[in-house]
Amino acid sequence: xxxxxxxxxxxxxxxxxxxxxxxxxxxxxxxxxxxxxxxxxxxxxxxxxxxxxxxxxxxxxxxxxxxxxxxxxxxxxxxxxxxxxxxxxxxxxxxxxxxxxxxxxxxxxxxxxxxxxxxxxxxxxxxxxxx
Ligand code: CMX
Numbered sequence: 001x002x003x004x005x006x007x008x009x010x011x012x013x014x015x016x017x018x019x020x021x022x023x024x025x026x027x028x029x030x031x032x033x034x035x036x037x038x039x040x041x042x043x044x045x046x047x048x049x050x051x052x053x054x055x056x057x058x059x060x061x062x063x064x065x066x067x068x069x070x071x072x073x074x075x076x077x078x079x080x081x082x083x084x085x086x087x088x089x090x091x092x093x094x095x096x097x098x099x100x101x102x103x104x105x106x107x108x109x110x111x112x113x114x115x116x117x118x119x120x121x122x123x124x125x126x127x128x129x130x131x
Pocket of ligand 1: 009036039043053061062064068073074075105106113115116121122123
């Protein structure tokens with residue numbers, strides 16, 4: 001479905017620490033874990049669509065987010081087909097894009113972020129899965 005929720009990103013200082021709550025206490029399993037060097041984060045995707053994000057560098061947007069606001073909800077990701085065209089249409093409609101062109105995110109998906117000031121304070125990520 002177009003613009004269905006793909007995952008919800010939560011910024012954490014340490015994935016290992018966060019897993020004590022999400023996995024040990026809530027009982028969720030990790031379906032996939034990887035480092036995304038381009039975004040300077042390590043991600044652990046849980047089976048229910050929660051994505052834990054740990055910064056791998058002080059320069060990471062996630063490190064800056066945690067420094068400013070503390071751990072917590074970081075972004076909402078929506079699925080789209082034809083991401084490049086969707087971005088052009090959003091730009092034409094006056095939406096403030098962080099990424100004007102798709103880049104590569106976790107799992108090799110095409111991703112792009114929209115600025116929170118265009119989305120009522122929420123960082124929105126669009127993703128296009130290629131499989
Ligand atoms: N959600 C909501 N608002 C956010 C935010 C977030 N995640 N991150 C920053 N903001 C707000 C700040 O609070 C600030 O608001 P005010 O101007 O009202 O104070 C404003 O956006 C600017 O924030 P900043 O701290 O000055 O930071 P920058 O402008 O340097 O960067 C942003 C902000 C959103 C452009 C940057 O964090 C970014 O490019 N994010 C997208 C990339 C990203 O987050 N990657 C990690 C995820 C990786 C993955 O899922 O694979």
